[in-house]
Amino acid sequence: MLLLVSRTRQWWLNTIGLLVCLLSVILSCGLTGELSDASTRTCSIRNLYPDALRIAKGWEEDAYFVGAEALFSASGTTGYPPCTFSFRSPTTNVVGLFVVYDPAMGQFKSKWVSIAKEDPQHYPEIKESDWFIDSTEALKVAQEHSGAKFLSGRSANDLDLFLRLEKRWQQNEQFLTVWRVSYNDLSTGQSLNILVDALTGQVIP
Numbered sequence: 499m500l501l502l503v504s505r506t507r508q509w510w511l512n513t514i515g516l517l518v519c520l521l522s523v524i525l526s527c528g529l530t531g532e533l534s535d536a537s538t539r540t541c542s543i544r545n546l547y548p549d550a551l552r553i554a555k556g557w558e559e560d561a562y563f564v565g566a567e568a569l570f571s572a573s574g575t576t577g578y579p580p581c582t583f584s585f586r587s588p589t590t591n592v593v594g595l596f597v598v599y600d601p602a603m604g605q606f607k608s609k610w611v612s613i614a615k616e617d618p619q620h621y622p623e624i625k626e627s628d629w630f631i632d633s634t635e636a637l638k639v640a641q642e643h644s645g646a647k648f649l650s651g652r653s654a655n656d657l658d659l660f661l662r663l664e665k666r667w668q669q670n671e672q673f674l675t676v677w678r679v680s681y682n683d684l685s686t687g688q689s690l691n692i693l694v695d696a697l698t699g700q701v702i703p
Contacts, residue, residue, distance in 0.1 A: 539570060539571055540568045540569070540570035540571070540579065540581075540633055540634060540637050540661065541568055541579070541580075541581045541599065541601055541633065541634075542632055542633060542634050543566045543568055543581060543583075543632060543633040543663060544632035544633070545632075546581065546583075546599050547563075547566075547583070547626075549599075549606060550566075550583040550597040550599070550606065551563065551583075551585075553597050553606055553608060554583070554585040554595055554597060557585070557587070557595050557608065558587035558589050558590065558595075559589075560587050560588050560589055561585045561586070561587045561595065562585065562586060562587070562588075562623040563583065563584070563585055563623065563624050563625075564584045564585060564586050564594075564621040564622070564623060564624060564665075565583075565584045565621070565624060565662065565663055565664045565665075566581065566582065566583045566584065566633075566662070566663040567581065567582045567584075567660055567661070567662045567663075568581035568582075568633045568660065568661055568662075569581065569659060569660045570637055570659045570660065570661060571654075571659070579601070580598055580599060580600050580601065581598070581599050581633075582596050582597070582598045582599075583596070583597040583598075583599075584596055584621070585597065586613070586621055586623075591613065591614070592612070592613065592614050593610045593611065593612060593613060594610070594611050594612075594613045594616075594621075595608060595609075595610060595611070596608070596609040596610070596611055597609075621665075622665050622673055624663065624664075624665060624675055628665075628675040628696065628697070629663060629675050629696035629697065630696070630697055630699075631677065631694065631695070631696050631697065631698070631699045633661055633663070633677065635699060636661060636677035636679060636694040636696070636699070637661055637679060639692075639694050639699055639701060640661070640677075640679035640692040640694060640701075643692055643701050644690060644692065645679065645681060645690065645692060648681045648683075648688075648690045649681065652683055653685070656683055656684050656685040656686075657681070657682065657683060657684070658680075658682040658684055659680070659681055659682070660680050661677050661678065661679040661680065662677070662678045662680070663675070663676075663677055663696060664676060664678060666678075666693075674695070674702075675695075675696040675697065676693045676694060676695060676696055676702060677693070677694040677696055678691060678692075678693055679691070679692045679693075679694060
């Protein structure tokens with residue numbers, strides 16, 4: 499009987515000890531918000547693009563795609579951040595169209611933006627044949643090239659993270675379609691920008 503009581507007491511002590519350890523880990527993560535594994539997540543621009551384009555064509559039949567931006571969240575956060583598609587139209591040089599996808603609602607919303615003072619050359623068309631690499635793939639490449647190192651140990655609450663599909667003017671006087679993956683620590687002012695070729699997935703120096 500004494501042996502049974504002793505074993506039962508030891509089991510409870512071990513269980514309580516384990517629970518205390520787990521609780522301390524949870525509280526530590528919640529209080530510091532530091533990123534340990536530096537994992538990230540973002541929405542797929544490629545998968546959402548057809549619906550965004552259809553909405554833009556409903557706005558103006560000659561609407562064309564000029565860029566997209568997706569926020570990405572770091573480890574410890576839930577859900578997918580919103581993403582935005584930008585369109586222009588030769589029919590109007592006064593307004594452009596933003597098509598915003600909200601993952602939480604699973605819906606698109608349209609928003610007009612004034613472009614009256616905008617230089618059309620700054621927003622050339624991005625054709626489907628200009629980009630084969632999706633936002634999720636570009637982010638993975640960036641993470642493997644210093645992105646994960648930048649995030650490690652930082653507080654998720656201090657970070658501004660996004661990636662943008664855009665045309666960049668090259669020294670050879672040609673436009674190159676790239677993903678610009680941007681890491682920003684608002685508490686220290688430190689930042690990291692990684693350019694990923696949207697056709698090949700290669701990092702651009």
